[in-house]
Amino acid sequence: MSRYSPAEIEAKWQAAWDAAGTFTARRDPGKPKYYVLEMFPYPSGRIHIGHVRNYTMGDVIARYKLATGHNVLHPMGFDAFGMPAENAAMASGGHPRDWTYGNIDDMVAQMKPLGFGLDWSRMFATCDPEYYGQQQALFLDFLQAGLVERKNATVNWDPVDRTVLANEQVIDGKGWRSGAEVERRELTQWFFKISDFSEELLEALDTLDDWPAKVRLMQSNWIGKSRGLQFSFSMVAPQGAHDRIEVYTTRPDTLMGASFIGISPDHPLAKELERDNAEVAAFCKQARQGGTTEEALEKAEKLGFDTGLTVRHPFDTAWELPVYIANFILMDYGTGAIFGCPAHDQRDLDFARKYDLPTPLVFTDLRAGDPAGPEIYSGGSIGGLPVTVNPETGDKAFVPGKSERVRYIRGFAGDEVQTGDEAVEAAIAACESQGVGRGVTQFRLRDWGLSRQRYWGCPIPVVHCEACGVVPERKDNLPIELPYDEDGTPIDFSVPGNPLDRHPSWRDCACPACGAPAQRETDTMDTFVDSSWYFARFTAPRATTPTDRAEADYWMNVDQYIGGIEHAILHLLYSRFFARAMHITGHLPEKSKEPFNALFTQGMVTHAIFQTRDAGGRPVYHYPADVAFRDGKGFLEDGTEVEIIPSAKMSKSKKNVVDPERIIATYGADTARWFVLSDSPPERDVEWTASGAEAANRHLARVHRIASDIAQADTPANADDDALLKEMHKTIFDVTQGIDSFGFNASIARLYAFTNVLQKSKAGAEAKRRAARVLAQLMSPMTPHLSEELWAMLGGTGLIAEQPWPEADAAMLVEDTVTMPIQINGKRRAEIEVPKDLPKDEVEKLALAEDAVQRALGDGPPKKLIVVPGRIVNVVV
RNA sequence: GCGGGCGUGGUGGAACGGUAGACACAAGCGACUUAAAAUCGCUAGAGCGUAGCUCGUGCGGGUUCGACUCCCGCCGCCCGCACCA
Numbered sequence: 001m002s003r004y005s006p007a008e009i010e011a012k013w014q015a016a017w018d019a020a021g022t023f024t025a026r027r028d029p030g031k032p033k034y035y036v037l038e039m040f041p042y043p044s045g046r047i048h049i050g051h052v053r054n055y056t057m058g059d060v061i062a063r064y065k066l067a068t069g070h071n072v073l074h075p076m077g078f079d080a081f082g083m084p085a086e087n088a089a090m091a092s093g094g095h096p097r098d099w100t101y102g103n104i105d106d107m108v109a110q111m112k113p114l115g116f117g118l119d120w121s122r123m124f125a126t127c128d129p130e131y132y133g134q135q136q137a138l139f140l141d142f143l144q145a146g147l148v149e150r151k152n153a154t155v156n157w158d159p160v161d162r163t164v165l166a167n168e169q170v171i172d173g174k175g176w177r178s179g180a181e182v183e184r185r186e187l188t189q190w191f192f193k194i195s196d197f198s199e200e201l202l203e204a205l206d207t208l209d210d211w212p213a214k215v216r217l218m219q220s221n222w223i224g225k226s227r228g229l230q231f232s233f234s235m236v237a238p239q240g241a242h243d244r245i246e247v248y249t250t251r252p253d254t255l256m257g258a259s260f261i262g263i264s265p266d267h268p269l270a271k272e273l274e275r276d277n278a279e280v281a282a283f284c285k286q287a288r289q290g291g292t293t294e295e296a297l298e299k300a301e302k303l304g305f306d307t308g309l310t311v312r313h314p315f316d317t318a319w320e321l322p323v324y325i326a327n328f329i330l331m332d333y334g335t336g337a338i339f340g341c342p343a344h345d346q347r348d349l350d351f352a353r354k355y356d357l358p359t360p361l362v363f364t365d366l367r368a369g370d371p372a373g374p375e376i377y378s379g380g381s382i383g384g385l386p387v388t389v390n391p392e393t394g395d396k397a398f399v400p401g402k403s404e405r406v407r408y409i410r411g412f413a414g415d416e417v418q419t420g421d422e423a424v425e426a427a428i429a430a431c432e433s434q435g436v437g438r439g440v441t442q443f444r445l446r447d448w449g450l451s452r453q454r455y456w457g458c459p460i461p462v463v464h465c466e467a468c469g470v471v472p473e474r475k476d477n478l479p480i481e482l483p484y485d486e487d488g489t490p491i492d493f494s495v496p497g498n499p500l501d502r503h504p505s506w507r508d509c510a511c512p513a514c515g516a517p518a519q520r521e522t523d524t525m526d527t528f529v530d531s532s533w534y535f536a537r538f539t540a541p542r543a544t545t546p547t548d549r550a551e552a553d554y555w556m557n558v559d560q561y562i563g564g565i566e567h568a569i570l571h572l573l574y575s576r577f578f579a580r581a582m583h584i585t586g587h588l589p590e591k592s593k594e595p596f597n598a599l600f601t602q603g604m605v606t607h608a609i610f611q612t613r614d615a616g617g618r619p620v621y622h623y624p625a626d627v628a629f630r631d632g633k634g635f636l637e638d639g640t641e642v643e644i645i646p647s648a649k650m651s652k653s654k655k656n657v658v659d660p661e662r663i664i665a666t667y668g669a670d671t672a673r674w675f676v677l678s679d680s681p682p683e684r685d686v687e688w689t690a691s692g693a694e695a696a697n698r699h700l701a702r703v704h705r706i707a708s709d710i711a712q713a714d715t716p717a718n719a720d721d722d723a724l725l726k727e728m729h730k731t732i733f734d735v736t737q738g739i740d741s742f743g744f745n746a747s748i749a750r751l752y753a754f755t756n757v758l759q760k761s762k763a764g765a766e767a768k769r770r771a772a773r774v775l776a777q778l779m780s781p782m783t784p785h786l787s788e789e790l791w792a793m794l795g796g797t798g799l800i801a802e803q804p805w806p807e808a809d810a811a812m813l814v815e816d817t818v819t820m821p822i823q824i825n826g827k828r829r830a831e832i833e834v835p836k837d838l839p840k841d842e843v844e845k846l847a848l849a850e851d852a853v854q855r856a857l858g859d860g861p862p863k864k865l866i867v868v869p870g871r872i873v874n875v876v877v
Numbered sequence: 878g879c880g881g882g883c884g885u886g887g888u889g890g891a892a893c894g895g896u897a898g899a900c901a902c903a904a905g906c907g908a909c910u911u912a913a914a915a916u917c918g919c920u921a922g923a924g925c926g927u928a929g930c931u932c933g934u935g936c937g938g939g940u941u942c943g944a945c946u947c948c949c950g951c952c953g954c955c956c957g958c959a960c961c962a
Contacts, residue, residue: 042962082962155960166960218881218957294958298878332959347878445959452960526960565956568881573959604955649955679889679901685955687889691902699901702916749891749900756900821896826943828896866942872895876942 004704006668006785013788014115022801023062023117025073027554034070035555036061037535039563039571043078043125045103047110048650049605049688052660053676057602057744058562059116060677060781064739066117067780067805073555075538076111076118078104080125081132081457082527083166089493096456096493097484100127110661114669115784117801122541126530131537132458133479134546135529139461140472141585147193150470153449154266154292154332157185161496164453170291177496184288186266186331189451190460190523194577198223198443201576210598212683215568222569224444226250229428231437233261233311233339236320242269245311245323248334248442252431253423254341256410257362259352261311261323262304262338266331273307273325280305280325287327302351303327314436315412326351332446342397349397363406365398366417448574450526453498455482455491457524465511465518474512480520498522531571532578535561535595536588547587556588561596568601600742603685605676607656609645610634621655624690658688667697670783674700677744677782699752700786706759707776707790710768717764724763727754728771729812735778736808744782751779769794774806822847823874824856832873840867847873 085096160178229252313319342352402420414426461473511518540548675696680686738747780787791800864876
């Protein structure tokens with residue numbers, strides 16, 4: 001009898017699929033197509049177990065769809081531009097291109113042994129000139145279609161290295177290399193006009209039925225549609241050209257609670273004041289310190305500078321409000337100016353407390369004044385109305401939900417008692433009728449700045465000419481390739497900044513319009529651009545235009561997209577925009593405006609951390625391979641017990657990583673594939689454990705053993721055949737349903753159960769062989785190599801990968817009787833076995849006759865009797 | 878700080894508002910063996926007065942005949958926050 005030997009069989013069957021071209025996708029209008037795609041990896045050089053899980057999920061779908069008669073497209077590529085390659089060149093010399101392609105070779109070599117049913121002939125990397133040249137063509141088409149523009153953006157500026165930093169390079173407000181205090185600085189950049197599509201991108205979310213609701217909600221919040229009022233405060237004393245300050249607010253109902261005006265340090269008025277006032281300039285400089293992230297802005301200490309200027313309240317010209325320059329207001333949002341209502345906004349309240357500004361209350365809790373209700377205010381007043389928030393809760397603003405009803409004491413429109421939403425609408429209407437501003441619908445979504453001051457990215461194909469201005473490159477000149485060296489000299493990556501900027505022979509060129517000497521744009525594109533259309537490129541990866549319409553029309557859309565939740569907003573939103581832009585420019589059909597029909601977000605693979613402490617109490621981490629287990633505890637070789645911290649995100653610094661290559665070498669690819677799917681639902685994290693992997697391997701060996709016994713068995717057909725086949729059909733049904741609904745762990749649990757049944761069954765050899773072949777088929781999406789081996793062993797013909805999926809016989813699924821639990825007051829106390837269609841009153845009779853029920857009832861009748869047919873009986877006593 | 882999610886035995890997890898703990902891991906006991914490994918079988922949420930009863934799905938409330946599931950308020954952890962990919 002042969003033993004389970006993954007190393008042998010896995011290589012063998014991979015070669016067989018290659019030879020048969022099982023996974024090579026060809027357009028065939030006669031067959032329904034199915035496009036399954038996993039988010040492609042960044043070529044770090046090593047695949048990790050999380051990749052294994054991600055691609056195994058996609059492969060299960062791909063192989064299952066192939067078996068159900070689909071023409072499957074399942075491609076793979078690399079998201080190959082980005083900072084790590086430049087960082088590597090900076091840290092240890094070499095060239096980003098060599099580093100990246102070397103890593104890609106390594107990763108492909110690590111992925112192939114996993115036996116994924118991928119069409120490798122379509123592979124590309126986004127750093128291939130063939131790919132990014134087409135991306136440049138797309139950029140030019142977008143530019144011509146009015147989908148691109150130039151304007152200012154705020155960036156992180158390192159004043160010592162004199163370079164722009166990525167957010168992740170800003171640590172606690174300081175540059176990662178120089179340690180210098182980072183400044184926010186404005187720069188002219190290219191933008192995709194994604195905000196023109198805000199409404200459409202928001203509305204179309206409703207059509208994405210097969211996307212997780214949480215992703216749609218996150219996108220919806222990100223786009224952030226709001227209804228508000230745009231109006232201006234007139235200045236008491238005009239300052240230069242400024243005689244008013246334009247603000248936007250989503251809470252115009254709190255206008256009578258205004259306490260101050262805040263403007264961004266980059267507001268034109270602030271800039272004007274800065275010019276001839278050293279104190280203002282010093283404050284603005286300080287206010288511009290720190291990173292650009294929303295998180296940094298929100299968490300930073302709120303600072304303000306009283307300009308001494310004042311404005312008039314639009315409804316009471318005698319009421320003057322001070323104008324502050326504030327560090328938490330960004331010029332990129334709204335008008336770069338706000339009015340503060342401290343009583344009903346936490347940030348404004350913090351600010352008002354700090355600068356001792358009044359906090360007029362606009363509305364109160366309906367229960368205010370009720371002794372049992374919250375006390376919201378006390379203290380002084382303006383015009384007989386309360387001003388000071390209750391000193392006891394004085395640092396907490398009263399911010400109820402907008403749908404909650406509150407009592408307006410400083411309202412100016414609508415009822416005294418109304419919801420925030422109603423009050424906002426009433427306030428907008430009232431303001432409009434009195435000529436104070438206008439109602440405006442605004443979106444939080446900003447345009448997508450795509451310029452990056454870096455080398456390792458797709459060059460932006462434009463030229464700056466003194467005479468003609470900004471000129472698009474001619475498509476004939478594409479691709480504009482990144483220079484590998486500097487006329488024979490290696491590019492120096494050790495200097496901060498963009499090497500393209502200091503590369504004269506690459507930068508200098510002829511103007512595509514007038515032919516005069518001109519200069520190339522040295523910025524490259526955000527790597528999100530690369531990943532915003534790769535799915536379309538996979539449909540015709542070698543086409544000499546961005547897409548081939550016949551191929552794109554056939555293969556698009558992606559039927560099932562699989563990736564991490566961390567991409568829930570940006571990558572997916574940008575891709576949705578790109579698909580629309582590509583449709584407008586003729587590169588994709590109408591139906592592809594939403595390019596991903598279904599989305600699945602998978603969880604991470606985690607691993608316990610093994611830790612001891614050094615003399616100073618600091619943690620010391622240990623690799624899993626160095627830890628031995630006894631009685632559920634872990635020990636180092638010298639006998640020291642380690643502390644086990646379960647389920648932590650894998651990270652090299654914590655040493656809680658497992659290497660897929662080692663797993664494959666030890667157990668084989670099928671074990672790795674089986675285990676990463678087996679223990680947790682796919683959308684949740686799964687914890688990798690050595691014992692779990694071992695057990696998965698033992699199970700596969702067991703299936704192999706059972707199958708080889710069955711292959712040689714000669715038991716005649718008998719009375720047990722029917723029960724086995726019935727169980728087989730139920731298993732087909734359950735496993736299929738599991739795969740269809742991404743319940744891979746449930747499918748696997750069912751396969752375990754069926755294996756147990758098969759092993760114990762006394763059925764005849766023929767029935768058992770049939771059941772075992774079906775078992776092999778049902779396992780084949782997860783363990784394709786073992787399944788091929790079993791299939792061949794059990795007399796199957798051809799490749800199991802190319803067999804039609806087994807179908808459950810509905811007649812074999814029905815049961816004649818059901819077990820009904822009987823509850824007394826909601827607690828299970830007994831159960832009865834009844835015919836499936838027994839009438840309700842019969843069930844009631846049987847239930848009441850039960851001992852447990854009789855005992856609970858005593859002599860009285862039940863208070864209530866609930867019978868859910870086929871499900872449950874509940875007796876209330 | 879803001880937005881989104883998750884929380885069930887010693888462990889991973891299962892459970893259309895209807896028998897909480899399927900299926901596994903770890904553990905214990907047994908069979909086989911000279912022995913071990915492998916394999917096979919059995920036990921197993923906690924507690925108690927053990928034919929049975931009580932408690933139990935992060936914490937506190939609520940809705941319901943019935944709540945892991947729905948609602949409200951907390952706590953903890955994870956993801957995202959526009960130049961990480």
